Amino acid sequence: MMSRFEDSAIEEAAEAPAAASVHAYATAAMAGDYLRSAAGLVPSGLLLATVPVGAVAAVVLGGFAALFGIFGARTLLRHSTRIEMTPQGVRAIGPWPQAIPWSELDRLRLSYYSTRRDRNSGWMQLELGAGRTRLRMDSRIEGFETVVRRAALAAMARGLSLNDSTASNLEALGIRLGAGEGF
Secondary structure, three states: OOOEEOHHHHHHHHOOOOOOEEEEEOHHHHHHHHHHHHHHHHHHHHHHHHOOOOHHHHHHHHHHHHHHHHHHHHHHHHHOOEEEEOOOEEEEEOOOOEEEEHHHOOEEEEEEEEOOOOOOOEEEEEEEEEOOEEEEEEOOEOOHHHHHHHHHHHHHHHOOOOOHHHHHHHHHOOOOEEOOOOO
16 A cells, blocks of 8 residues: 655645755764674684684685675765755765756655564665665664655655555654555
8 A cells, every 4th residue: 555645745845945955974873883893804804814724714704704894894885975965856975976866766765674573773774766876875864854854755746656664664754644545
């Protein structure tokens, strides 16, 4: 079942901010990921470099080192990327710049990932797409709700269909959807 924004969302779209805004991941928000990467990379790398190990152990330790190294590199890339929102669209500024004009937006997915069974702790991830271009950000970015709200208004203006999970997650952020209507 798909959902549709209420009439108040249309009014919000007309009042959308005209100025550009820039959103980034704060160092404090990324510190945990840097620490997790280091906690896996340093011990496995030190063991490989200082202790003679057999071929199987070297492959296992090398795999762990590679896995944590890739996680650290992805964390660094995410931390060095800025998201700029303008009335015309959204773009990532950083190592892999990408841009999605609001007029070409064809995908919006808002997912929630719980870290506990009671679903009281976790994070959200927003995925926007236009053709082959895809932009993802998680809820640790400063101004996440502002980005989600603006993207949802653009999706509404484009008449995009949203899955039930996305509609439910939008409502959890206070972005009101109409009950039982097609988006």
